[in-house]
Amino acid sequence: QKEVEQNSGPLSVPEGAIASLNCTYSDRGSQSFFWYRQYSGKSPELIMSIYSNGDKEDGRFTAQLNKASQYVSLLIRDSQPSDSATYLCAVISGNQFYFGTGTSLTVIP
Amino acid sequence: DAMVIQNPRYQVTQFGKPVTLSCSQTLNHNVMYWYQQKSSQAPKLLFHYYDKDFNNEADTPDNFQSRRPNTSFCFLDIRSPGLGDAAMYLCAIEGQGEAFFGQGTRLTVV
Numbered sequence: 327q328k329e330v331e332q333n334s335g336p337l338s339v340p341e342g343a344i345a346s347l348n349c350t351y352s353d354r355g356s357q358s359f360f361w362y363r364q365y366s367g368k369s370p371e372l373i374m375s376i377y378s379n380g381d382k383e384d385g386r387f388t389a390q391l392n393k394a395s396q397y398v399s400l401l402i403r404d405s406q407p408s409d410s411a412t413y414l415c416a417v418i419s420g421n422q423f424y425f426g427t428g429t430s431l432t433v434i435p
Numbered sequence: 436d437a438m439v440i441q442n443p444r445y446q447v448t449q450f451g452k453p454v455t456l457s458c459s460q461t462l463n464h465n466v467m468y469w470y471q472q473k474s475s476q477a478p479k480l481l482f483h484y485y486d487k488d489f490n491n492e493a494d495t496p497d498n499f500q501s502r503r504p505n506t507s508f509c510f511l512d513i514r515s516p517g518l519g520d521a522a523m524y525l526c527a528i529e530g531q532g533e534a535f536f537g538q539g540t541r542l543t544v545v
Contacts, residue, residue: 358532358534362536367523367541368538368539369523369525369538370525370536371536372533372534372535372536375532377532414477414478418534421485422480422483423480423529423534424480425477425478426477427477428477
């Protein structure tokens with residue numbers, strides 16, 4: 327069983343819409359959760375980190391964590407074409423850093 | 436300012452010729468990771484260090500070695516690169532609940 331699972335997409339949304347990205351993880355003891363954005367040919371860039379149940383907002387981005395259900399999501403409001411990228415969910419579990427396979431997002435102008 | 440610096444950004448090496456990639460950090464975080472990422476795939480963990488404690492992933496080929504002479508620096512040595520080792524190599528640091536990547540080294544094997 328994979329530690330972190332994401333829907334690989336691709337996910338397409340029109341400009342200005344809300345993009346919703348989801349991730350589940352297998353280790354109930356995981357404590358730290360991250361969303362990274364990766365443009366083609368570039369390294370992952372940290373967008374959000376979340377550690378407690380609930381929502382965490384930063385600009386147009388909102389991370390949501392539900393430890394009971396073992397999922398973490400990322401909402402992107404007012405999506406822009408520049409948000410088109412692969413979004414990687416990552417979890418720290420047992421002192422190791424696990425990535426999901428990523429969700430490809432395309433924002434259509 | 437960059438917190439994780441990888442050198443070089445691009446590396447071309449000959450088949451079978453040893454190559455070393457370097458990573459340095461400015462934050463003195465305990466944990467450093469090396470990942471391999473091939474096109475359209477998620478980063479694959481090769482090794483990680485917690486301080487000087489070295490942890491090798493079970494499926495990391497013996498061809499890959501790593502050194503961490505001090506907190507700030509970490510090296511990835513590929514002893515005999517094959518064509519299948521062409522990839523982006525990412526270094527990451529983690530500490531105080533945060534994790535950051537370097538810009539990566541794109542390795543080409545000819």
